Amino acid sequence: MAISMTPAANERVKAFLANRGKGVGLRLGLKTSGCSGMAYVLEFVDDLNDDDEVYEIDGVNIIIDAKSFIYLQGIELDFVKEGLNEGFKFNNPNAKGECGCGESFTV
Numbered sequence: 001m002a003i004s005m006t007p008a009a010n011e012r013v014k015a016f017l018a019n020r021g022k023g024v025g026l027r028l029g030l031k032t033s034g035c036s037g038m039a040y041v042l043e044f045v046d047d048l049n050d051d052d053e054v055y056e057i058d059g060v061n062i063i064i065d066a067k068s069f070i071y072l073q074g075i076e077l078d079f080v081k082e083g084l085n086e087g088f089k090f091n092n093p094n095a096k097g098e099c100g101c102g103e104s105f106t107v
Contacts, residue, residue: 002073003028003055003062009079009088013060020044025054025061028077029068038071040090 005013013026023044033039048054051066064072076091 002069003057003064004076005057005060005062006076006078007058009077010058010060012079012088017044017060022046024048025063027052027063027065028072028075029065030071040088042088 017023017026023046025045027041027043027045029041029043030038031041045052045061045063048063049065052063053066053069055062055064062077071094072092074093078089078091080086080089
């Protein structure tokens with residue numbers, strides 16, 4: 001499969017969508033940012049765009065636009081808790097390096 005999610009990430013996204021009460025899924029995309037060049041973007045999707053691809057993973061729709069998919073193919077979305085911190089983690093086989101703070105990556 002081109003995109004995957006851990007059970008922890010899947011449960012977290014389902015909880016966010018349920019609390020929100022609407023939406024067709026979660027967009028995983030990219031923006032130009034940081035010292036390494038690209039940063040991940042997660043946002044709720046209410047309406048699909050013409051160039052969106054939808055990947056249904058255990059009841060959760062992950063939406064990726066065609067331009068971002070080139071850099072996200074094979075990615076695994078995870079949700080981790082480390083001490084008092086928690087958040088989504090991106091395991092991207094296309095990433096060749098990350099900046100020191102982990103906000104951006106390069107391919």
